[in-house]
Amino acid sequence: MLDNIIIGQYLPGQSVLHRMDPRAKLSAIFLYIIVVFLANNWLTYAIVGVFALFTIALSRVSLRYIYKGMKPVILIVLFTFILQVLLTREGAVLYDLRWFKLYDGGLRQGIFISLRLLYLVMVTSLLTLTTKPLDITDGLESLLGPLKKIKLPVHEFALMMSIALRFIPTLLQETEKIMKAQMARGAEFTTGPILQRLKAFVPLLIPLFISSFKRAEDLALAMEARGYRGGEGRTRLRVLKWTGKDTIALFVLVVLAVGLYVLRTH
Amino acid sequence: MKFKPIDLTLAAMFAALMAIGANITAWIPALAFGSVPLTLQNFFCVLAGLLLGRRLGAVSMIVYLLVGLIGAPIFAGFTGGFATIMKPSFGFILSYIAGAYAAGLIVDRSKKPTFPTFLVAAFVSLAVSYVIGTTLLYVALTNWAAVPGITYLNTWKGMLVFIPKDLVLTFVTAVIAPRIYYAISKNRTSHTQRYA
Numbered sequence: 001m002l003d004n005i006i007i008g009q010y011l012p013g014q015s016v017l018h019r020m021d022p023r024a025k026l027s028a029i030f031l032y033i034i035v036v037f038l039a040n041n042w043l044t045y046a047i048v049g050v051f052a053l054f055t056i057a058l059s060r061v062s063l064r065y066i067y068k069g070m071k072p073v074i075l076i077v078l079f080t081f082i083l084q085v086l087l088t089r090e091g092a093v094l095y096d097l098r099w100f101k102l103y104d105g106g107l108r109q110g111i112f113i114s115l116r117l118l119y120l121v122m123v124t125s126l127l128t129l130t131t132k133p134l135d136i137t138d139g140l141e142s143l144l145g146p147l148k149k150i151k152l153p154v155h156e157f158a159l160m161m162s163i164a165l166r167f168i169p170t171l172l173q174e175t176e177k178i179m180k181a182q183m184a185r186g187a188e189f190t191t192g193p194i195l196q197r198l199k200a201f202v203p204l205l206i207p208l209f210i211s212s213f214k215r216a217e218d219l220a221l222a223m224e225a226r227g228y229r230g231g232e233g234r235t236r237l238r239v240l241k242w243t244g245k246d247t248i249a250l251f252v253l254v255v256l257a258v259g260l261y262v263l264r265t266h
Numbered sequence: 267m268k269f270k271p272i273d274l275t276l277a278a279m280f281a282a283l284m285a286i287g288a289n290i291t292a293w294i295p296a297l298a299f300g301s302v303p304l305t306l307q308n309f310f311c312v313l314a315g316l317l318l319g320r321r322l323g324a325v326s327m328i329v330y331l332l333v334g335l336i337g338a339p340i341f342a343g344f345t346g347g348f349a350t351i352m353k354p355s356f357g358f359i360l361s362y363i364a365g366a367y368a369a370g371l372i373v374d375r376s377k378k379p380t381f382p383t384f385l386v387a388a389f390v391s392l393a394v395s396y397v398i399g400t401t402l403l404y405v406a407l408t409n410w411a412a413v414p415g416i417t418y419l420n421t422w423k424g425m426l427v428f429i430p431k432d433l434v435l436t437f438v439t440a441v442i443a444p445r446i447y448y449a450i451s452k453n454r455t456s457h458t459q460r461y462a
Contacts, residue, residue: 009337087415121349128337128347136336156269160329163278171282198438216279220272
C-alpha cells in the first residue's frame with residue numbers, strides 16, 4: 001500500500017503511450033475532452049468510441065485496470081442511464097407498459113450520456129496509468145511555464161506537489177508508528193462509544209502534527225542551506241524530451257477534433 | 267505570491283496530512299458512523315487554515331487536490347487520478363480550498379484565538395464547504411450527468427443525511443483544534459514563529 005502512493009496508479013510498461021512526453025499526453029487529454037463533448041450523434045459517438053478503444057489497445061494496459069479505474073463512475077453511469085430513460089419524454093414511443101412508456105429520445109439520450117462519461121473516464125485514467133505522478137508534475141510545470149509571466153507561481157506549486165508526493169508515505173508510516181505506540185500505552189481506537197473513540201485521536205494527532213511541522217522545518221532549512229532560490233535558472237535531473245510520436249499524437253487529436261466538428265449535428 | 271522555503275514545505279506537508287485524514291479510517295475500521303465511514307478531511311482542512319493562515323492553508327489544499335488528480339491515491343477510499351473530476355462529488359474536494367481559507371481568515375483576524383474563535387472558524391469552514399460542494403454537485407448532476415428532474419432543493423435534501431455526522435465531527439474539531447494549535451505554537455523553532 002505504501003509503494004502504491006508514490007507511483008500512484010502507474011503501471012510500468014514500454015508501450016508508445018508510456019514513452020510519450022508527459023506534456024504531449026496532457027495536451028492530448030485536454031483536446032480529447034473537447035472532442036468527447038463535440039460528439040452528439042451516433043456517428044460521432046462511434047468515432048470517439050473507436051478512438052478510445054484504439055488508445056487503450058496502444059497502451060497495452062490490461063482491461064482489468066481500465067475497469068478498476070472505471071468502477072467509481074459505473075454506478076453514476078447506470079443511475080444516469082436509468083433516470084434518462086425513465087424521465088425523458090421525447091420522440092416516438094418504443095415500448096408501452098401502461099405504467100411506463102419507453103421513449104426513443106430517452107433511450108438515445110441515456111445511451112449518449114452514459115457513453116460520454118465512460119469515454120471520458122476510460123481515456124483520462126490512461127494518463128495516470130501510463131505516467132508517473134512525478135512526470136506529470138514536471139509536464140505540468142513545463143506546460144504552464146508561460147503563466148509565470150502573469151505571476152502565477154507555477155514552479156512553486158510543482159515543487160510543493162513533488163514534496164507532498166515524497167512525504168505522503170513517510171507520514172503514513174509515522175501515523176502507523178504513533179498509533180502502535182499509543183496503543184501500547186493503552187489507547188483504545190477501536191472500541192467504546194463514538195465520542196470516546198474520537199477523543200482517542202488526540203494523542204495520535206498531536207504527535208503527528210508536531211512531527212510534520214518538524215519535518216517541514218528541517219526540509220526548509222536544508223533547502224536554504226543548499227541555496228534554494230526559486231525556479232529561476234534551476235537545472236533538472238530528469239529532462240523531458242519531445243519526439244516525433246508526440247507531434248503525431250497531437251496532430252491526430254487535432255484532426256479528430258476538426259472531423260467531429262464537421263460531422264456533428266448542428 | 268512569494269513563497270519562502272518554509273512556506274513550500276509546510277503547505278506540502280499539510281497536503282500529505284490531508285491524504286492521511288482522508289484515509290485514516292482504513293486503519294481504524296471501527297470508526298464508522300452507521301454505515302458511513304468517517305473521513306477527517308474537514309478536520310485537516312480546518313486545521314490547515316488555522317495553523318498555516320488563510321493564504322497558505324488554501325495553497326496546501328490546492329496542492330492536495332493536484333497531487334490527487336495526477337494519480338496518487340489520496341482522496342477518500344484511496345482513490346485518485348484525473349478521472350476523479352468526473353465524479354459528481356468532486357466539488358467537495360474543491361470546496362476544501364475555500365474551507366481552509368475561511369477558517370484561516372477567522373483565526374487570522376483574532377489576536378489571541380480562544381475556544382469560541384475555533385468553534386466559529388470550524389463551523390464557518392464547514393458551511394462554506396457545504397455550500398460550494400452541494401452547488402457543484404448540483405451543477406455536475408444537471409450538466410455532465412444531465413440527470414433530468416434534479417432541482418437545487420433536491421440536491422440539498424440529499425445532503426441532509428450527512429449533516430448530523432458533520433456537525434458532530436466539526437464540534438469535535440473545534441474541541442481538539444486549540445490543543446493542537448497551542449502544542450504547535452510551543453514547539454516551533456524561532457525562524458518560523460510568525461505563523462502560529
